[in-house]
Amino acid sequence: MPYPSQVPNSIGHVESIKDETLIEDLGNFEYDPPSPEEANDFDSVPARELSGSDDLGPSFESVYGLDGSRVEIPVGDPRFNKRIGVIDIALINLDIGTLNEEARKAYVTPSKVDGLGTEHHVRMALPSTNTRYEAPTVHESWRKMTFHNFQEKSVFDQTLFDIYFNLLERAGRFHNNRIRIEQCPAQDCNHGPQFVNSTSPDYCPVCGTTIYPTDPLRVHERVTGSQSNEAALNVLMGLIEHMVLLGAADNVWYDNPAELETTAFIKDGPLAQFDTAAWIHEPIHNKLSQFQRYLRDNGRQPLVYMGIHKTGDFAAYAQEVRDYLDGPTVLPLSNEDIYEHVIAGDRTAEYAIKTYYGKNFLYKSAKGNGTGHCLPFLIPRRYEEGPLGEKQGDATIVQDPDAYEELARAISLLERLRTVQYTDGIIPLVLAHEAASIPEDLGRRVFGRIAEKVTR
Ligand SMILES: [Zn+2]
Numbered sequence: 001m002p003y004p005s006q007v008p009n010s011i012g013h014v015e016s017i018k019d020e021t022l023i024e025d026l027g028n029f030e031y032d033p034p035s036p037e038e039a040n041d042f043d044s045v046p047a048r049e050l051s052g053s054d055d056l057g058p059s060f061e062s063v064y065g066l067d068g069s070r071v072e073i074p075v076g077d078p079r080f081n082k083r084i085g086v087i088d089i090a091l092i093n094l095d096i097g098t099l100n101e102e103a104r105k106a107y108v109t110p111s112k113v114d115g116l117g118t119e120h121h122v123r124m125a126l127p128s129t130n131t132r133y134e135a136p137t138v139h140e141s142w143r144k145m146t147f148h149n150f151q152e153k154s155v156f157d158q159t160l161f162d163i164y165f166n167l168l169e170r171a172g173r174f175h176n177n178r179i180r181i182e183q184c185p186a187q188d189c190n191h192g193p194q195f196v197n198s199t200s201p202d203y204c205p206v207c208g209t210t211i212y213p214t215d216p217l218r219v220h221e222r223v224t225g226s227q228s229n230e231a232a233l234n235v236l237m238g239l240i241e242h243m244v245l246l247g248a249a250d251n252v253w254y255d256n257p258a259e260l261e262t263t264a265f266i267k268d269g270p271l272a273q274f275d276t277a278a279w280i281h282e283p284i285h286n287k288l289s290q291f292q293r294y295l296r297d298n299g300r301q302p303l304v305y306m307g308i309h310k311t312g313d314f315a316a317y318a319q320e321v322r323d324y325l326d327g328p329t330v331l332p333l334s335n336e337d338i339y340e341h342v343i344a345g346d347r348t349a350e351y352a353i354k355t356y357y358g359k360n361f362l363y364k365s366a367k368g369n370g371t372g373h374c375l376p377f378l379i380p381r382r383y384e385e386g387p388l389g390e391k392q393g394d395a396t397i398v399q400d401p402d403a404y405e406e407l408a409r410a411i412s413l414l415e416r417l418r419t420v421q422y423t424d425g426i427i428p429l430v431l432a433h434e435a436a437s438i439p440e441d442l443g444r445r446v447f448g449r450i451a452e453k454v455t456r
Pocket of ligand 1: 184185186189190191206207208209
């Protein structure tokens, strides 16, 4: 996602801004933002009053930042409307020691500083409009290529498939080492629940279509043969983003679990998975609880694992209230506050109970030289049931900010990672964003040429 100060690359944006009637209509809409009094009337918690703020524990040594991008690229003769999808996930490992040395200089432009950290990528191509991959339809090609990509692409020592397999296990999707599939993935077959091979392709006994162990993700349900597949690419990209950051944490866990205390993990976007693959939010949360439990049982500081809303309703809300908040402070954003001020919704239901594994907060830093940051962010939810708040059945989300012991440490890190390069920019995400950007015109030229050669 672009930073707000970046120039929109779509000509459509420019045209609509010039349209005077549209501007006038927009001006006549009525909004219902909280008044300045109301904004400070929330149960905002000054930074110094957060639990754990009296002892922040050992300094962070490294931070993982993650962002992804995806693009659909036309291939070959435009009359045939052939496209492929490309996803690029960038994982940046930032060395806090090097950052501290740089920070002694007046102004840090992260992307201009060498040696701030290392960069890892998970990149993949997917068949899109009118493009196939060793299968009779785009739909089936997508399923096959997803499985293939999951087996081929790695996060450190694990393949995406290893990470996915563990999440399936945690979600209780196995029976005698076989995976339960609710319905045959073929578009014209309704064969109901069946158990299929968990590590290699299998076949539907009714229609004979190949079923892949990655089909429970159900992203293929968003794939169309003749139109844009951006919706499917977005869902798949989101999934892989979660898996890559989780894989980075898992890698630290395997190498030296104690380092989870001094390593932080931050992704662009919410700790939430939407659409057909939403079920994965629960096993991800379960896995994070394992790390949290380890740190707690060993008397260490809690895990700092965050998502940052850079666009969308929470980001828009942050812009509305930023000038009214006296930082450094945290808004706990309870269900009621969210439904009242951020997104209208059914107040009897917990916000995003079926998609989020993080709880929303908002951090406003102290003002200084016009660079105060206002960041809506998420950290893993706690649930009322379960020893460390794992989700069990219809668990209730804990709203009391005191239960989120990592808050003080998390905002001290955000404070450390601020950059004045972009509004509300934090260094690992600026770097990850720049690393993950697939320039659209370059993509067309380079990937288009490659794909054309391959498909010839
Ligand atoms: Zn079938």
